[in-house]
Amino acid sequence: MSNIKIAIVYFSKYGHTRLQAEAVRDGAASFKGSDVLLLDAAEAVRRIDELDAYDAIVFGSATYMGNMAAGMKSFLEATVTKWGSGKWKNKIAGGFTNSSNFSGDKLNTLQGMMIAAMQLGMIWVGVGDIVGSNEPGAESTVDGPGPDSLNRNSASIGPMASSFGVRTPDAPPAGDLKTAWNYGCRIAEITARFNP
Numbered sequence: 001m002s003n004i005k006i007a008i009v010y011f012s013k014y015g016h017t018r019l020q021a022e023a024v025r026d027g028a029a030s031f032k033g034s035d036v037l038l039l040d041a042a043e044a045v046r047r048i049d050e051l052d053a054y055d056a057i058v059f060g061s062a063t064y065m066g067n068m069a070a071g072m073k074s075f076l077e078a079t080v081t082k083w084g085s086g087k088w089k090n091k092i093a094g095g096f097t098n099s100s101n102f103s104g105d106k107l108n109t110l111q112g113m114m115i116a117a118m119q120l121g122m123i124w125v126g127v128g129d130i131v132g133s134n135e136p137g138a139e140s141t142v143d144g145p146g147p148d149s150l151n152r153n154s155a156s157i158g159p160m161a162s163s164f165g166v167r168t169p170d171a172p173p174a175g176d177l178k179t180a181w182n183y184g185c186r187i188a189e190i191t192a193r194f195n196p
């Protein structure tokens, strides 16, 4: 069993994205042989060179104004030192986001993080879980998938969570956190395949 190192860098102001980040961390940590680090984006800027030793780096940001939050953007701009040197090339990458609304333009946040990872030569991992609306009982009703459903937000680039202005710990809902947990597990499994 390989020993793999996975870092999760997140920005969260009100704690919802942090809960999502913790679920990704716990999913990754459930994989035997994984060593997982959870870092706030501001701290990650200060410790950026430590991340060179990681096999996978997962980015998580709250969606603000239809985009990643400024704290995550600052971190990603700091990774320019890894761009010229190719230091993060071929590391596994992934991302997740949380916002108030079902859409809330979260897709734009994921796309921004994915493009930054691609610029760094990283290998992006998508969600893998089937969309929530495919669950029995969720199709052919306007209610759609409920808060306990897996991948309720029908995301494919990375997990989404919708908090609807409800304070933590009552949001994000269980299904969104389970989706994040599964993603952490998937990141670890794929990282292990690349680092046998």
Ligand SMILES: Cc1cc2nc3c(=O)[nH]c(=O)nc-3n(C[C@H](O)[C@H](O)[C@H](O)COP(=O)(O)O)c2cc1C
Residues within 6 Å of the ligand: 011, 012, 013, 014, 015, 016, 017, 018, 062, 063, 064, 065, 066, 067, 098, 099, 100, 101, 102, 103, 104, 105, 163, 165
């Ligand atoms: C400045 C600002 C902009 C926001 N923009 C959006 C938005 O574009 N779409 C959305 O659905 N929610 C938006 N929200 C709501 C946040 O995404 C939501 O409160 C989220 O749970 C915050 O995550 P956090 O608790 O990790 O900070 C915005 C909130 C703030 C403060």
